[in-house]
Amino acid sequence: MIKLTDTQAILLAAASQRPDGSLVPIHASIKPGGGAAKAIANLLRDKLAEERETTNEVAVRRVDGDIRYGVFITDAGLTAIGITGDGDQAGAGTVQLPEIVDVEKAPTKIATVLALLDRAEGSPMATLTEATGWLPHTIRAAMTGLRKKGHPVQRIKRDGMTCYRLFGAK
Template structure:
């Protein structure tokens, strides 16, 4: 039996941002979240407990018990965290990339070897001439419909202009102006 991993929006944003950073750090929080708050710290602690993020090895540091808040500065996304958001493998695992099929990179992606995220998949669907229906985006990402709608809202907040059209009786979304 497969166990579904449920993450809240804040956790998803933190993991997604960390997966796009070269060092994989969760902090500082992205501009879309704003300042670091107790809610951000709580979300990071939850990710640590679930193995989706990991603290740096501090065994060689003189102070054996740094404050929780200071210790979280170095928290990084783990391979499990990347898998939970569909962001692919950890940079330390790139040596084994030849064992895995090329399907992890999107055909429309630039010449980057970085795996495509779910939001990248949504963007690719929305950039097509025919756009994408909610059902197509849900099928491509594995997200629930309300999560997919929230992602569309997030894209709008980032400056993408998303037009709503009809394809028969079905609503279709398409990016008309890039951010």
Template sequence: MAKFELTDIHSLILSAAATRPDGNLLPPPEGLGELSEQLRASYSDLVRHKFAAEIETDASDQIWRSEEGKTYGLVLTDKGKAAAAEQTPAVAKTVKKIDTVFDLLRREQGATLTELVDATGWLPHTTRAALTRLRKKGHVIDKATRDSATCYSITAAA
């Protein structure tokens, strides 16, 4: 059986749950948005690989699924807690990089792709993907030209 690899989304979910006293995985961490089908798939992965377990809950913001009049949420298992502890430095680093991207995009002159790549250490295609994710989250990102290079800036927040 192939080893299960945690994605960045899995790591963010686990790390956020580890900071909650009750270990709940829901609601989703800030920035991941609503419980979309793609996000549901990530939660399903965590349950299937025993990083999380279902529990009954009445808290409306912690409902994962309902069946026969009962509602269920998700909590960290011991395996999930251990994985969160291992992932926390990497997740913190990723969040710090996103903050750096926001800071650069909020400058009056915005930021070029090269400036974003230099500041984050990401590859250009990863940086472009991050910009796309920001757009999908509702941020308005304008493009302009500065010294013959495309320059990006956030004009409205989500």
């Protein structure tokens, strides 16, 4: 039995659920640049998928002159994911498509810097370096980058310490 990568398994499982068996369009769980092109090339090489003419605009992978080609799952591809020729699940080798989960992302370091700068008293360099883990020269470069993006970053002195804040901060 052929060992499939996660990307190959997702491509084949999605194709098996389509009436025409097309691998294209790529399933939403595979990110752009997520190796789909290489996975399709390997599936073609292993004869788990085949390239053939198609009239379905959505299923087109490449165009050669006036002829449109798509990539479609083969019987060997169905067998590789545990689906027999009559459409029944073979059991052990079945592949479930991953559920797309919306994950709340942690704030970026630059977002943390902006939050610290948005205080009326501003933030000293020590606070900024501690919050981000950056060195002082990186903080200063980030301030320059923020200024270039239109943020009104202001350098002020407070108790003999250099602080940074956004102009007009609360």
